Amino acid sequence: MCAFDRRRFLAGAGYAAAALGTGMAQPLAAQDQASRPDASRGTAPAPVTYPRNPVIGIQIDAISFLDEGTEKVLDILQEKAGVNALFMGTFTYGTGITGRQIAGHPLPDHGVQQYQDFSHGHGGDYATPHLEYYKDTALKPIKAPDYGKVDCLELVLPAAKKRGMKVFAWSEDVFGSTIPNIDKFQERDLYGRNAHTVCFNNPDTHKFWLALQEDLIRSYDIDGIMWGSERYGPFCNMIESVHQRKGNDPSRVTCFCQFCQAKAKSRGIDVPRAFEGFHELEKWVKACRAGDRPTDGHYVTFWRILFRYPELLAWETMWNDSVHETYEAIYKQTKSIRSNALVGWHVWHALSFSPFFRAQTDLTKIADYSDYLKITVYNNLGGTRMETYITSISDTVYGDMPIDEALQFEYRVMNLRERGYAELPYTGLSPDYVYRETKRAVDDVKGKKTEIWPGLDVDIANVDLQFSRSSPPVVNECTKACFQGGGQGLVISRKYSEMKLPNLAAVGDALRELKIIA
Numbered sequence: 001m002c003a004f005d006r007r008r009f010l011a012g013a014g015y016a017a018a019a020l021g022t023g024m025a026q027p028l029a030a031q032d033q034a035s036r037p038d039a040s041r042g043t044a045p046a047p048v049t050y051p052r053n054p055v056i057g058i059q060i061d062a063i064s065f066l067d068e069g070t071e072k073v074l075d076i077l078q079e080k081a082g083v084n085a086l087f088m089g090t091f092t093y094g095t096g097i098t099g100r101q102i103a104g105h106p107l108p109d110h111g112v113q114q115y116q117d118f119s120h121g122h123g124g125d126y127a128t129p130h131l132e133y134y135k136d137t138a139l140k141p142i143k144a145p146d147y148g149k150v151d152c153l154e155l156v157l158p159a160a161k162k163r164g165m166k167v168f169a170w171s172e173d174v175f176g177s178t179i180p181n182i183d184k185f186q187e188r189d190l191y192g193r194n195a196h197t198v199c200f201n202n203p204d205t206h207k208f209w210l211a212l213q214e215d216l217i218r219s220y221d222i223d224g225i226m227w228g229s230e231r232y233g234p235f236c237n238m239i240e241s242v243h244q245r246k247g248n249d250p251s252r253v254t255c256f257c258q259f260c261q262a263k264a265k266s267r268g269i270d271v272p273r274a275f276e277g278f279h280e281l282e283k284w285v286k287a288c289r290a291g292d293r294p295t296d297g298h299y300v301t302f303w304r305i306l307f308r309y310p311e312l313l314a315w316e317t318m319w320n321d322s323v324h325e326t327y328e329a330i331y332k333q334t335k336s337i338r339s340n341a342l343v344g345w346h347v348w349h350a351l352s353f354s355p356f357f358r359a360q361t362d363l364t365k366i367a368d369y370s371d372y373l374k375i376t377v378y379n380n381l382g383g384t385r386m387e388t389y390i391t392s393i394s395d396t397v398y399g400d401m402p403i404d405e406a407l408q409f410e411y412r413v414m415n416l417r418e419r420g421y422a423e424l425p426y427t428g429l430s431p432d433y434v435y436r437e438t439k440r441a442v443d444d445v446k447g448k449k450t451e452i453w454p455g456l457d458v459d460i461a462n463v464d465l466q467f468s469r470s471s472p473p474v475v476n477e478c479t480k481a482c483f484q485g486g487g488q489g490l491v492i493s494r495k496y497s498e499m500k501l502p503n504l505a506a507v508g509d510a511l512r513e514l515k516i517i518a
């Protein structure tokens with residue numbers, strides 16, 4: 001059997017095991033197995049009290065209602081998956097949460113069998129910007145051109161309310177390059193060049209995020225908001241502690257703009273030393289990636305730079321604090337306008353891969369300004385992302401060890417037990433991963449009022465169609481794992497327009513089996 005065939009064979013074995021309800025094909029040590037209460041392994045039933053009437057949310061966008069009809073879509077969501085909350089894609093320039101399926105990915109088994117059409121432009125505010133809220137910021141929203149005059153929230157609010165369904169306005173930190181004067185708000189890299197991302201420490205950007213949320217919560221009878229930023233800071237990006245395909249340009253990391261420099265100074269960071277440290281790290285990364293093994297090894301010389309330039313870590317901390325300060329400001333403002341509005345965050349997948357990002361993302365602290373956290377636990381996509389993560393960082397920090405050993409180290413420090421490097425893209429991560437990540441988040445916020453609503457992967461496609469895909473038995477198990485881990489809600493992700501109905505029905509079946517819905 002050639003290597004390729006063997007991979008496929010192992011992938012097939014994984015699916016078969018999942019279908020039988022074991023979830024994992026890889027043998028585990030007894031202490032590892034004990035972590036997840038799962039009747040299928042012969043252990044005692046979970047000592048978890050399942051929530052009553054939890055939020056069962058789904059990420060969805062106006063196009064699905066326009067393509068298929070509002071009432072029909074709501075019928076499908078309620079009947080198949082027990083959905084009682086809509087997370088409406090409201091502000092973004094990305095393609096993950098709005099629009100039809102993008103070309104190259106499998107079409108869904110419902111709706112218009114066409115890919116997203118970008119000919120009218122894409123992205124912006126899918127509701128209606130009310131400019132009076134943006135008086136204090138030079139960064140102004142633009143109505144998304146995709147669907148003409150359609151306001152995504154007005155489109156669904158009356159029908160959703162009539163059914164007792166909640167509506168959340170879901171916005172993400174993804175900007176387009178066509179916004180007038182966007183260069184003034186963009187981040188600057190290590191060499192002062194503009195990036196396509198906007199800077200949290202630019203006062204106009206900060207005010208923009210607050211204005212957007214104020215506009216949404218005052219202009220619409222929504223039940224809450226969700227906001228998220230899928231970005232790493234300059235340190236993680238530079239050392240390749242990222243789950244993007246390898247090849248970050250370490251000179252392009254952000255942000256080093258005038259506002260970030262001023263904030264660093266006010267925190268007592270020696271700015272020239274920080275720049276020097278990042279330049280040293282850049283040289284180190286380039287040498288590592290060129291295949292040079294430092295005389296003292298990758299790991300030791302990595303730490304040598306950190307000991308010499310602690311300003312690197314101080315800068316990274318500042319960058320992440322700036323994201324969390326945005327959370328906090330949005331939370332306080334929204335609560336002051338409407339105290340019963342639910343305010344929470346999409347906590348992106350980096351939390352499952354990068355130990356550095358996880359260290360910077362302290363859920364116990366973030367809970368103080370979060371009604372709920374959508375913790376991303378995308379199991380299917382997680383396989384390729386984990387494989388990509390370990391591939392990237394094995395060029396740098398973990399360069400001293402074979403990639404499979406690096407992956408085992410990663411699993412140990414992140415408290416995961418998953419497949420080997422060669423199988424990962426074909427199998428995805430397991431329901432046990434979903435359980436562990438949910439439980440960890442639940443334990444992190446214990447004693448706080450914050451609820452954990454895991455973000456469940458339903459048909460988030462891998463670009464390579466040979467790689468793992470969602471299937472009803474695995475979706476069923478992962479749904480259960482969210483609640484067995486103590487989750488108090490669910491956000492079916494990433495968008496309805498990419499989902500297949502049997503997989504959506506598997507969510508509903510699992511909820512009925514757990515007696516969470518009737």
Ligand SMILES: [Zn+2]
Nearest residue numbers: 199255257260
């Ligand atoms: Zn900046």
